[in-house]
Amino acid sequence: MNKYAKRPASIPSLLNNAEQLAGLSLRELAEMQAIATPPNLRRDKGWIGQLLEQALGASAGSKPEQDFPELGVELKTIPVDSRGKPLETTFVSVAPLTGISGLRWQDSNVRNKLSCVLWIPIIGERSLAPGNRMIGQPLLWQPSTEQEHLLRQDWEEIMELISLGQVQNISARHGQVLQLRPKAANSRALTEAIGDQGQAIMTLPRGFYLKTQFTAALLARHFML
DNA sequence: TTTTGATCATCG
DNA sequence: CGATGATCAAAA
Numbered sequence: 312m313n314k315y316a317k318r319p320a321s322i323p324s325l326l327n328n329a330e331q332l333a334g335l336s337l338r339e340l341a342e343m344q345a346i347a348t349p350p351n352l353r354r355d356k357g358w359i360g361q362l363l364e365q366a367l368g369a370s371a372g373s374k375p376e377q378d379f380p381e382l383g384v385e386l387k388t389i390p391v392d393s394r395g396k397p398l399e400t401t402f403v404s405v406a407p408l409t410g411i412s413g414l415r416w417q418d419s420n421v422r423n424k425l426s427c428v429l430w431i432p433i434i435g436e437r438s439l440a441p442g443n444r445m446i447g448q449p450l451l452w453q454p455s456t457e458q459e460h461l462l463r464q465d466w467e468e469i470m471e472l473i474s475l476g477q478v479q480n481i482s483a484r485h486g487q488v489l490q491l492r493p494k495a496a497n498s499r500a501l502t503e504a505i506g507d508q509g510q511a512i513m514t515l516p517r518g519f520y521l522k523t524q525f526t527a528a529l530l531a532r533h534f535m536l
Numbered sequence: 537t538t539t540t541g542a543t544c545a546t547c548g
Numbered sequence: 549c550g551a552t553g554a555t556c557a558a559a560a
């Protein structure tokens with residue numbers, strides 16, 4: 312493993328590359344990549360994700376698609392404590408707020424992104440400096456039948472409310488495993504949505520997030536193997 | 537401005 | 549002390 316990471320040609324090779332990173336601290340990986348380690352994440356909230364993307368040869372930059380489109384794999388880092396429990400909900404994708412009539416689960420961004428995910432746990436409490444956090448054992452995951460059913464139910468319920476102009480009445484409590492929450496740099500960043508009379512309104516952009524209970528269960532299965 | 541990567545700050 | 553809602557930075 313060096314700083315000139317190649318795009319893996321296959322899923323097994325990607326998984327193998329990820330396994331080679333397990334046990335390293337983020338500082339060690341950053342040094343191998345010749346990337347500076349920030350003292351905290353206040354101004355570098357995407358640092359961990361970008362570090363792993365580069366190390367594994369993921370597509371550069373921001374795209375609404377998967378990180379490894381030719382493999383159909385999405386890369387996600389997930390902060391966990393020393394017991395492997397997620398510290399945060401996991402962002403999945405921005406929620407479409409307009410032009411959603413006829414949009415089906417099968418064609419949704421949420422399903423597309425979650426169809427195959429390479430999870431990389433990052434072990435370390437918030438108090439731990441980013442460079443001292445450790446890379447955990449990766450997990451290649453595809454939703455089970457039950458998991459996909461839960462995701463679909465939540466997604467369909469939330470999308471129906473959005474299409475009915477109820478965006479502003481949806482709280483993060485809707486849904487069992489998937490939640491809709493604001494996703495914006497600040498409260499002034501607005502996007503178009505449907506109002507309760509069917510009119511166009513401006514509102515905060517929203518994102519779909521996986522609840523910690525869901526990701527915890529998903530990781531627990533792996534850690535117990 | 538919107539997408540990516542997320543963490544921060546506060547409340548019950 | 550976990551969940552919810554708010555917010556941060558970079559790239560395109």
